[in-house]
Amino acid sequence: MWTQVGQSLNESASRVLAGLASILPGAAALVLAMIVAVLIAVSVRWLIWRVLRAMRFDDRLETLGFSPVAEWSPAKSPSLLVARFAYWVVILLGLLIGLAAIDANQMSAMMGRVLFYLPNVFVAVILVLLGGVLARFLARTVLIGAVNMQIQSARLLSAGVKWMILVLAVAMALDHLSIGGDVLKLAFAILFGGIVFAMALAVGLGSKEMVSRTWEHQADRRESPVIAGTDHV
Amino acid sequence: MDALPQEIERRLSRIGTADIVIGIPTFNNAATIADVIGAAQSGLHTSFAAARSVIVHVDGGSHNPTAELASNAASANGSEPHVLQLTQLPDGVTQRAVARYVKPAKGMACRAVFEVARRLRAKACGIVDADAGSPDADAIAQLVKPIVQESYDFVLPVYRRGTYSGTITSAIAYPLTRALFGKRVRQPLAGDFACSIRLLDRFLALDPWRGEVARVGIDVWVAVQALTANARLCQVHLGDRSPSGSSDGPAAGSLDMRDALPSVLASLFASVERTEAVWQKVRGSDPVDAFGAAAAPAPEFSPFDVRHCLEAFRLGVANLHEIWSVALPPTSLHALRKLSRATDDQFSLPDELWARIVYDFALAFHQRHIGREHLLSAFTPLFWAWIASYVQQVADMDSEQVEERLEALCAQFEAEKPYLISRWRWPDRFTP
Numbered sequence: 105m106w107t108q109v110g111q112s113l114n115e116s117a118s119r120v121l122a123g124l125a126s127i128l129p130g131a132a133a134l135v136l137a138m139i140v141a142v143l144i145a146v147s148v149r150w151l152i153w154r155v156l157r158a159m160r161f162d163d164r165l166e167t168l169g170f171s172p173v174a175e176w177s178p179a180k181s182p183s184l185l186v187a188r189f190a191y192w193v194v195i196l197l198g199l200l201i202g203l204a205a206i207d208a209n210q211m212s213a214m215m216g217r218v219l220f221y222l223p224n225v226f227v228a229v230i231l232v233l234l235g236g237v238l239a240r241f242l243a244r245t246v247l248i249g250a251v252n253m254q255i256q257s258a259r260l261l262s263a264g265v266k267w268m269i270l271v272l273a274v275a276m277a278l279d280h281l282s283i284g285g286d287v288l289k290l291a292f293a294i295l296f297g298g299i300v301f302a303m304a305l306a307v308g309l310g311s312k313e314m315v316s317r318t319w320e321h322q323a324d325r326r327e328s329p330v331i332a333g334t335d336h337v
Numbered sequence: 338m339d340a341l342p343q344e345i346e347r348r349l350s351r352i353g354t355a356d357i358v359i360g361i362p363t364f365n366n367a368a369t370i371a372d373v374i375g376a377a378q379s380g381l382h383t384s385f386a387a388a389r390s391v392i393v394h395v396d397g398g399s400h401n402p403t404a405e406l407a408s409n410a411a412s413a414n415g416s417e418p419h420v421l422q423l424t425q426l427p428d429g430v431t432q433r434a435v436a437r438y439v440k441p442a443k444g445m446a447c448r449a450v451f452e453v454a455r456r457l458r459a460k461a462c463g464i465v466d467a468d469a470g471s472p473d474a475d476a477i478a479q480l481v482k483p484i485v486q487e488s489y490d491f492v493l494p495v496y497r498r499g500t501y502s503g504t505i506t507s508a509i510a511y512p513l514t515r516a517l518f519g520k521r522v523r524q525p526l527a528g529d530f531a532c533s534i535r536l537l538d539r540f541l542a543l544d545p546w547r548g549e550v551a552r553v554g555i556d557v558w559v560a561v562q563a564l565t566a567n568a569r570l571c572q573v574h575l576g577d578r579s580p581s582g583s584s585d586g587p588a589a590g591s592l593d594m595r596d597a598l599p600s601v602l603a604s605l606f607a608s609v610e611r612t613e614a615v616w617q618k619v620r621g622s623d624p625v626d627a628f629g630a631a632a633a634p635a636p637e638f639s640p641f642d643v644r645h646c647l648e649a650f651r652l653g654v655a656n657l658h659e660i661w662s663v664a665l666p667p668t669s670l671h672a673l674r675k676l677s678r679a680t681d682d683q684f685s686l687p688d689e690l691w692a693r694i695v696y697d698f699a700l701a702f703h704q705r706h707i708g709r710e711h712l713l714s715a716f717t718p719l720f721w722a723w724i725a726s727y728v729q730q731v732a733d734m735d736s737e738q739v740e741e742r743l744e745a746l747c748a749q750f751e752a753e754k755p756y757l758i759s760r761w762r763w764p765d766r767f768t769p
Contacts, residue, residue, distance in 0.1 A: 162705075241708070244660065248714045251656050252595050254649055258656050329645030329721060335502045336597050337526050 127206060134202030141198020149191040156183035228277035235273020239266045257306055264303040271295055341452060345421055352419055355457040356388035357381060357481055359465060360450025362443050363407070364397040366467035371410035373467045374420065376474040378411075384478030385485070393453050395423045395446035423449055444555035451537050461485050462537050463492075466528035476575040481531045483571050483628060490568035492531040493560065494575045495523050495627070499637040500731055500739050505601050507743055508723050509695055510557075513605060516692075516750035517616035518564040521624045523572060525560045526601065532559070536568050554604030561608040565615045574629035598720055599713035606702035606713075613703075617758050622751060633736040639728050646725035647684060651677045653718025660715045664701035669693055676722070686726035688749035694719055695750075696757040704764060 156162075161183045200215055243266035250258030275292040278284050284291075341349070359377045363370055374392065381390040394407045404422065411420035423446075447464055454462035461484035465477055476494070483489040506526050514525045532540070540562060563570060609616070653661075654677040662670060672690050679685075701712055731739050 244708075244711050247656060248660065248711055251652050252649075252714060252717045254645075254652055256652070258652070329642045329649055329724075335498070336505050336594050337503060337601060 130206035133205035137198050137202035137205065138195075141195055141201070145191045145194035145198070148194055149187040152190050153183055153187040156186060161186075224281055228280045231277040231280065232273055235269055235276075239269035239273070242266070242269060260306050261303065264299055264306070268296065268299050268303075271299065341449065341456075342423065345423060345453070348419070348421060349453065349456050352389075352391060352457060354389065355391045355419075355454075355459045356461070357385060357390040357485065358393060358450065358454035358457060358459040358462045359390070359477060359481070360393045360395065360447065360453075360462065361407075361465050361467055362395050362397065362446035362450070363399060363403050363467045364443075365399045365401050365403060367399070367401040367403045367406055369467050370394070370403050370407045373465060373472060374407055374410040375413075376472050377465060377477050378420075380474035380476070380478040383474065384482065388485070390419075391453070391457060391459070392420045393423065393450045394420060395449050397442050397446055421453065444558070447555050447559070448541070451541055454534070454537055455541060458534065460534060461531055462534070463531035464529060468528065472529075473576065479573050479575060479629065480529060483573065483626075484531055484533050487571075488533075488569065489571045489626075490533040490536045490566075491560075491563035491570050493522055493524060493570075493572050494527050494529050495572045495629075495631065496527065496575055497577050497632050497634050498524075499634045500734075500736065501637060501639050501641065501728070502634075504724055504727070505598060505720075508691070508720065508727070508746070510601065510605060511743070512692070512747045512750035513609075513695060513699075514560070514564065515622045515747050516754050517609065517612075517619065518561070519619040519622045520564050520570060521622050521747075522560065522564065522570065526556055528556055530556070530559060532563065533568075536563060536566065539566060554600075554607065557601075557604040557608050561612060565612050571626040571628060574627065574631045576632060594720070595714075595717055598717055599710065602698070602702075602713045602716060603709065606699045609699045610703045613761065617761070620754075622747070639732065641724055641728050643725045643728050644681060646721040646728070647681055650718045650722035650725065653715075653721075657715050657718065660707065660711065661719075663707045664697045664712060665694065666697065669697065673719075673722075684722075684725055684729065686722050688746050689753060691723055691746070692750045692753040693756060696753065696760070700757070700760050700764060703761070 162181055165182050200218070204212060204215060243262045246265045247258055247262035250261050255261065271292065275288065275296075278288050359381065361370070361373055361377065366373075374394065377392050381388070381392070392411070394404075394411070396404045396407070407420075408422060411422070450464060451462060461481040463477065463481045465472060465480075480492055480494060483492050503524070503526075506524055510526050511523060515521050540559065543562070654673055658670065661673070665673075669690060672687075676684070676686065676690075698712065698716055701707065702709055727742075731742055734742065
C-alpha cells in the first residue's frame with residue numbers, strides 16, 4: 105500500500121513539476137516581455153514628452169482654448185498626460201504578449217475577447233475623462249460667473265452643473281459598456297431629473313427675486329455695484 | 338508687413354515724404370469720427386502749418402457708416418493734410434471677439450498706420466483713439482509736439498479725470514508699470530500716444546502682430562515697449578477727454594467692469610511676462626518729463642455703491658477660495674478672510690496686501706496653473722474690495738490728497754517688488 109501511495113505522490117509531483125516546467129518558459133517569456141515593454145514604454149514616454157515639449161504642445165493647446173486639459177493633466181502638463189498614456193498602452197501590450205506566451209490557445213481566445221471589448225472600454229474611459237474635464241471646467245466657469253453676477257447660490261449652481269455632467273458622462277460610459285441595461289437608464293433618468301429639479305427649486309426659491317428681475321430688466325447688468333457708464337479703464 | 342492696398346501705395350508714392358502722421362483706428366465710431374478727423378486736420382493745420390502732415394484713418398470693418406462719414410469729413414475740410422483711408426485691414430484680420438471692450442484688431446490698425454509713417458519717413462506718428470470721445474484740436478497737436486520739437490521718442494497724454502474714473506489705471510496699471518519699469522507714467526492705458534520714427538521702426542521690427550497684440554492690448558504693448566527701450570519719454574497734460582459711446586454701444590472705458598477688467602489684466606500680465614528679463618533689474622522709479630499744466634478734476638459724486646462692492650467681495654471670499662488659492666499664498670487668503678468679516682465702516686484693504694495680490698495674480702497668469710480666463714475673472718471680487726476701500730478713504734479728500742493717496746499705493750508696489758521677484762524666480766521655494 106505504501107508503495108502505491110509513494111507512486112501516486114511521485115506521479116502527482118512529476119505532473120506538477122512537468123506542468124511547472126511547461127509553464128516556466130512562458131513565465132520567463134512573460135517576465136522578459138514585461139521587462140522589454142517597460143524599457144520600450146519608458147523610451148516612448150521620454151521621446152513623446154521631449155517631442156511635445158519641443159513643439160510647445162502645452163502652450164499651443166492653451167492658445168487653442170483647451171486649458172481645462174492642462175488643469176486635469178498631471179503636473180498641469182498635457183504633454184505629460186499624452187506621454188503617460190503612451191507609456192501605459194505599451195505596458196498593456198507587453199502584458200498581453202507575455203500572457204499569450206504562457207498559454208497560446210487560451211490566451212489567444214481571451215485576447216480575442218479582450219481585443220473585441222477593448223475599443224468599448226477605451227471609448228468609455230475617454231467619455232469619463234472628457235466628462236470629468238468638462239464638468240470641472242464648466243463648474244468653475246459657472247461659479248466665477250455667478251459670483252461676479254452676485255448670485256448667492258453660486259456654489260450650488262456650480263455643483264449642480266458639475267454633477268449633472270459627471271452623471272451624464274458615467275451613464276454614457278456604462279451604457280457603452282452594456283452594463284446595467286434598463287436599470288441604469290432608469291437610475292440615470294431619476295438622478296438626472298432629480299438634479300435638474302433640485303437646481304430648479306434652489307434657483308427658484310433661493311434666488312427668485314434675482315431671477316424675476318433678470319427676466320424683467322436684465323438685472324444681471326444693473327446689479328453691478330457701479331453706475332453704468334463709469335469709465336473704469 | 339503685408340502689402341498696403343494699391344491705391345494707398347500709389348497715393349504714398351505721390352505724397353513722397355511727410356513730417357507728421359496721425360492715425361485714427363475706428364470700429365463703429367460713426368458718432369465721433371467726423372469730429373476726430375476735423376480736430377486732427379484743424380490741429381495740424383494750426384500748429385504745424387509748415388509741416389507736411391498725413392492723417393490715416395483705418396477702419397476695422399464697422400457695421401455702421403463710420404467709413405463714409407470719415408470720407409465726407411476728410412473731403413469737407415479741403416485737401417490738406419492728406420487723409421488716407423484704409424477701410425479694410427491689410428491682412429484681413431477677422432473680427433474675433435476676444436474681448437468685448439476692445440475694438441477688433443486695433444493692433445493691426447496701428448501697424449498699418451506705423452507702416453504708412455515709415456514709408457513716408459515721418460518724424461512723428463500719433464495714434465488718436467476715436468472711442469475716447471472728440472478730442473480738442475489743440476490736444477492732437479500737443480501730443481506730437483514734443484517729438485517734432487523736442488526730439489522725444491514717446492508721448493503719452495494725461496487727461497484730467499475724476500477721483501472715481503479710471504480705477505483700473507489707478508489701482509493696477511499705474512502702480513504696476515511704475516514699480517516694474519521705474520517710470521512714473523500716470524496713464525499708461527490712455528489709448529492715444531505719439532512716437533518717433535526710431536521707436537516706430539522698433540515696433541515694426543519686433544513683429545508681435547500675429548499674436549494677441551494684433552487684436553487686443555496694443556496700448557499696453559506700445560507703452561511697455563517704450564518703457565523698456567530706453568526711449569525718451571514724456572507726458573502731456575491735455576485736459577478733459579471723457580469717453581463717449583458710439584451709436585453701436587458704449588465706449589471702451591465705460592463698459593461693464595466685468596468685461597473691461599479681465600482684458601486689461603490680460604494685456605498687463607502678458608507684458609509682465611514678456612519683459613521679465615528687464616523689470617527684474619529695475620529698482621525704484623523716476624518721474625518722466627511733463628508738458629502742460631495739470632488741472633484739478635471737477636468734484637464728482639461716487640458712482641460706486643460701497644455696500645454693494647463689499648457684498649460682491651464677501652461673496653467672492655465665500656465661494657472662490659479654491660481658485661484664489663491657486664494664485665494667493667495662505668497668508669493673503671487668511672488676510673482676505675479676516676477682511677471679509679470687517680464691518681462696512683471699518684473696511685480697509687491694506688496697500689501691502691493689494692500689491693501682493695496683484696503680483697501673485699501676475700505670477701499665476703505666467704505659471705498657467707489654471708485657465709487664464711478663469712484666473713482673471715476670479716480677480717473681479719478682489720477689485721471690488723479695493724474700490725470699496727478706496728472710495729471710503731477718498732470720500733472727503735480733494736484732488737491733491739487723492740494723488741497723495743495713490744502715490745502711497747505706488748510706493749507700496751515699489752516696496753513689495755522684491756516679493757514679486759522672489760516668487761517669480763523661485764515660485765515653489767518661496768512661501769511667504
